[in-house]
Amino acid sequence: MTTPTSLSAPVAGASSPAASRRRFWIIVSVLAFVIAPFVVSNYWMYWICLIAINVVSATGLNILSGYTGLASLGQAAFMGVGAYSVALLEQHLGLPFYLNLLLAGLAAALVGLVVGIPSLRVKGLYLAIATIAASIILEFIFANWESVTHGVKGLNVPPAQLFGIVLDQPAKQYWVIVPVAVLMVAMAANLFRTKVGRAFIAIRDRDISAEVLGIPLLRYKLTSFALSSFYAGLAGGLWAYFFRVVTPESFPIVMSIFFLAAVIVGGMGSIAGGILGAVFMTLVPELLRLAFTLLTPWIPDAMSIIPAVRSIVFGVLIIGFLLFEPQGLIEVLPRLRRMLRRPASRS
Amino acid sequence: MIDWVYMAEIALSGLGSAALLAMTGVAFVLIYKATRVVNLAIGETLMLGAYLFFGFTSGMELPVWLAIPLVLLCGGLFGAVIERVMIRPMLGSSALSVFMVTIGLGSILVGAVELIWGLEPHRLVSFISEKPVFLGPAYVSPKTAVAFAVSVAMIAVFLAVFRFWSGSLALRATATDPGAAYSCGISVPKVYSLSWVVACMIATGAGILVGAIGGLSSSMGVFGLTVLSVVIMGGLDSILGVLLAALVVGLVEAYAGALLGGEYKMISTFTLLMAMLLVRPHGLLGSAEIDRL
Numbered sequence: 001m002t003t004p005t006s007l008s009a010p011v012a013g014a015s016s017p018a019a020s021r022r023r024f025w026i027i028v029s030v031l032a033f034v035i036a037p038f039v040v041s042n043y044w045m046y047w048i049c050l051i052a053i054n055v056v057s058a059t060g061l062n063i064l065s066g067y068t069g070l071a072s073l074g075q076a077a078f079m080g081v082g083a084y085s086v087a088l089l090e091q092h093l094g095l096p097f098y099l100n101l102l103l104a105g106l107a108a109a110l111v112g113l114v115v116g117i118p119s120l121r122v123k124g125l126y127l128a129i130a131t132i133a134a135s136i137i138l139e140f141i142f143a144n145w146e147s148v149t150h151g152v153k154g155l156n157v158p159p160a161q162l163f164g165i166v167l168d169q170p171a172k173q174y175w176v177i178v179p180v181a182v183l184m185v186a187m188a189a190n191l192f193r194t195k196v197g198r199a200f201i202a203i204r205d206r207d208i209s210a211e212v213l214g215i216p217l218l219r220y221k222l223t224s225f226a227l228s229s230f231y232a233g234l235a236g237g238l239w240a241y242f243f244r245v246v247t248p249e250s251f252p253i254v255m256s257i258f259f260l261a262a263v264i265v266g267g268m269g270s271i272a273g274g275i276l277g278a279v280f281m282t283l284v285p286e287l288l289r290l291a292f293t294l295l296t297p298w299i300p301d302a303m304s305i306i307p308a309v310r311s312i313v314f315g316v317l318i319i320g321f322l323l324f325e326p327q328g329l330i331e332v333l334p335r336l337r338r339m340l341r342r343p344a345s346r347s
Numbered sequence: 348m349i350d351w352v353y354m355a356e357i358a359l360s361g362l363g364s365a366a367l368l369a370m371t372g373v374a375f376v377l378i379y380k381a382t383r384v385v386n387l388a389i390g391e392t393l394m395l396g397a398y399l400f401f402g403f404t405s406g407m408e409l410p411v412w413l414a415i416p417l418v419l420l421c422g423g424l425f426g427a428v429i430e431r432v433m434i435r436p437m438l439g440s441s442a443l444s445v446f447m448v449t450i451g452l453g454s455i456l457v458g459a460v461e462l463i464w465g466l467e468p469h470r471l472v473s474f475i476s477e478k479p480v481f482l483g484p485a486y487v488s489p490k491t492a493v494a495f496a497v498s499v500a501m502i503a504v505f506l507a508v509f510r511f512w513s514g515s516l517a518l519r520a521t522a523t524d525p526g527a528a529y530s531c532g533i534s535v536p537k538v539y540s541l542s543w544v545v546a547c548m549i550a551t552g553a554g555i556l557v558g559a560i561g562g563l564s565s566s567m568g569v570f571g572l573t574v575l576s577v578v579i580m581g582g583l584d585s586i587l588g589v590l591l592a593a594l595v596v597g598l599v600e601a602y603a604g605a606l607l608g609g610e611y612k613m614i615s616t617f618t619l620l621m622a623m624l625l626v627r628p629h630g631l632l633g634s635a636e637i638d639r640l
Contacts, residue, residue, distance in 0.1 A: 071443050073450075118625040122635075125385050125446055129579055130624055132572060133617035140614045257450055264447060308466075311458030318451030322444050323436055 033178065037171050045170035051282045052181035053238045058262040058278035059188045059271065060231020065260070066268035067192065068224040069204030074115065074131030076255035077138040078108040078229045082236025083246045084142065087155035097160035101180070101237040108233020109226040111138070116225040120218055123207070127225065135253050142248035154247030157240045167241070177238050184231060189271045191227075200224050204269070254311075261318045267328025276329050281317075285310055355485040357605045358598060363491030363560075365597020366498035371553045371574045372581065372589040373505055374546040379583055380522040381542035383442065384434060388449040389550055390571015391456035396422055396551025397471070397558030397567060398460050404472045411474040418555060419548045426547025430540050453568060461565045468564040475559060494556040501549065506586070518542065522584075573600075573613070576620040582633020591631055595619075 037045065061075050082104035089100045111134070119130035142149050149155065159168040160176060167173045191197040199220045202210040211217050240246050258281060266277020285306070292299075292306055299305075321328060371393060378386045399421050403414035433452065437445045480487045509515045520528040521538045529535045557570055577596050581588030596616055603615035629635045 065443070069441070069443060071446060115621075118621065118628065122628040125442060126579075126624060126628060128443075128446065129385075129575060130621065133576065133620045136572070136613055136617045137621070140610070144610065254454075257454060260447060260450065305462055308458045308461035311454045311461065313458075315451040315453070315455030315458065318454065319433060319448050322440075322448050322451070323433065326440070326444065 037174055042169070042171055045174055047283070047286065049170050049173055049177045049242055051279050052177045053235050053242060054259075054262065054278040054282050055275050056181050056184045056238065057232050057235035058259050058266070058274045058281075059185055060228040060235070061259045062263050062266075062268065062271065062274035063188055063191070063200070063231070064224050064228035065263055066270065066274065067197070067204060068200040068221065069207075070120075070221060070225065071125065071128040071260070072131045072225070072228065073128055073253060073256045073260070074135045074138075075228075075232050075259040076251040076253065077131075077135035078112060078232035079236030079239060079255075080138060080142060080246075080248075080251035081108040081111050081229075082233030083157075083240035083250065084149060084155070084236075085233065086237040086240040087157045087246045088148065090158055091155070097162070097176070097241060101234055101241075104237030104240075105230040105234035108236065109230040112226045112229030113222060116222050120221045120225065127221075131256075132253070135256065139248055139251070142251075149248070152248060154245055154250070157244045157246060159244060160241045168244075170242075173242055177242065180234070180238065184234065185271060185275065188231075192271075196220070196223060201269075257314065257318075261314050265317050265321050265329055267330035268326075270328065270330045273328045273330035276333075280329065281314075284313060284317075288313065352484050355482075356487070357601050359482065359485060359487045360491055361598040361601025362594075363487075363495045363597075364600060365593045366495045366502075367553055367557055367560075368574055368577050368597055369590050369593035370498040370501055371550055371570070372577050372593055373502055373586060374549040374553070375574055375578050376584065376586055376589055377542050377546045377549075379578075381518055382430075382434065382539050384449065385442065385446050385583075386449045386546075387446065387571070387575065388453040388456065389546075389574060390568035391453040392422070392425070392547050392550040393554035393557060393570060394460060394563075394565070394567040395425065395456055396554025397563050398464055398554075399551065400555045400558065401464070401469055401471055401563055404474075405469070411472070415552075415555065418551050422548045422551030423544045425551070426543040426545070427540055429547070430543035434543065435536070435539065453571075457565055457568060464563075464565075466565060468562055470562050471555075471559050473559075488560075490556075490560045494560060497556060498553070501552070502590070505549075509586070514541075569613070573616050576616050578630075580620060580623045580630055582630030584634060585630070585632040588630055588632030 036048070040048070057075055057079055061072060064070050064072055085104040085107040086097075086100045089095060089103060095103075115130050115134040116127065119126040143152055145151075159166050160173070161167065162176060165172065167176060192201065199210065199215045202213065202215055203217060203220055203224075207217060210220075236251070239250075243250075259278075262277035262281040263274055264277070265280060266275065267273020288306055288310060289303075292303060292309075296303065325332060371389060375386060375389050378384055378389075396418055399418045400414055403409045403417055404411060409417070429452065433448050434445065437448055475490050475493045478489060480489050480492045509518075517528065517533045517538050518541075520531065520533055521535050525535050528538075554567075557567065561567075573596065577592045578589055580596065581590070581592035596619065599615050599619060600612045603611040607615075623630065
């Protein structure tokens, strides 16, 4: 996976060491991106694609929660809107997949506006509560609007095609999913150098002051929520092309909590933190599965209790990070590095 | 031709669930008023109460009259520990962070219940007489009748205490301005602690009743989402508003469930919630917050 550390680095002169280090990392990332499919097994390709999809969605939620100070528990449902949009567009219109992805994002953003307009007029956690309501209403629509969504049976999505190549394997889907993810992350990182992004941060830090400074609160909060929903919808579209079947159960509220946990664990208000969180949280269930495979000789039904343990681990991670490390993993890493370096320099 | 007796029966069962919603809603409002925490784990606390009761009666085979106080005791203890360990250290951080802590708590509770009692749904031992209750020609399930009576009594006691006990003045003072209350010699930490203890006791108690009517499953916490919408519709800080909203939601859910089908219950509540946010975001009787610099 390419790391966009370079994107969040400050702009420096071309000859400074920071700039040359940045160039070095960009080259390494591009090389890693090109070489990876040839050296990495299909199993890891699967995880890289899934991580990239989750990074897009988590980055979207980070724009809303980390940078604008609002919470959404509808990220999964908005991914569902994107996934269903892609499935329906593929079935009925047959546009090229990149247009479908764009439309999926726009559809989710539109739904986001509908949810956001009533709940963002008031201060407080109303958006979070409205998004819970929206999740339940959307899940109901997915399950019960039989003529369009085929109810619980769900919809099948044909694989995306690029230059006549059918993208039906993770190793092929990789060439679309990862670049799209990198693009979306780069856009998010650059957003906070613009007027709009700065306005989001001002609203997060003190909304009254922001309003006094002439930032229209409702408009910018709505923009932030629509953007975050756009990211979710696009991630949902990628999700649909990746798993190629969309059902009402694909996007439960637990999944929204998963994204919230990813942003909290990685680091709210840090693009790199959101990425780190998404990578970490995506791999947690897999690590749990590996750990429990080792435990199977001692605990007979170790595999069946994984979902329960996963809920507990998610909850503990959310609470633990909020209580003890509100800045997230992104703040822990430099400290760890310092801790490791100190004994070495002393000897 | 409308079958009026059937309609009345639906209304009565709706009243039963309205009473349960109101009781849990009161617990929610208590925590919100005292500590300004939007507690999303209230539904999971309710589920914990139901499962504890199940564990005491079916697992340890204790008699019901002993199990109920034990569950309430555990609920109170649970509230005290949660407040002390998770909520108080978050004092001063944003409402958003504390809200997310309660989401984490809910996730842990669901996992713990699934780990201890398994994924399959359970039934509570029947401790309410099966003799049907008739109000005129209309039939009421005895469980619903008992749940209604207990909830109404519970709410009445709560309102009386809230109105007449001097300690509730401390709670109202804390709700208005914790800093000023503190400097007047009110022990704000004690108020925080007490409100969580009482609220969790009410929630676990409601859990026994909800479990007795609908059975136990690890997705019982969804009831908490309905309670949340009731509270938002009523106005976050108004107990009277919550009672009104609970009545509306209880009846609407009962009619939606009976006339359209069970899957329309949740959707009707949340459609109502969205409509309410559109028309009156502060709820029926909630007070609009005024910002001062």
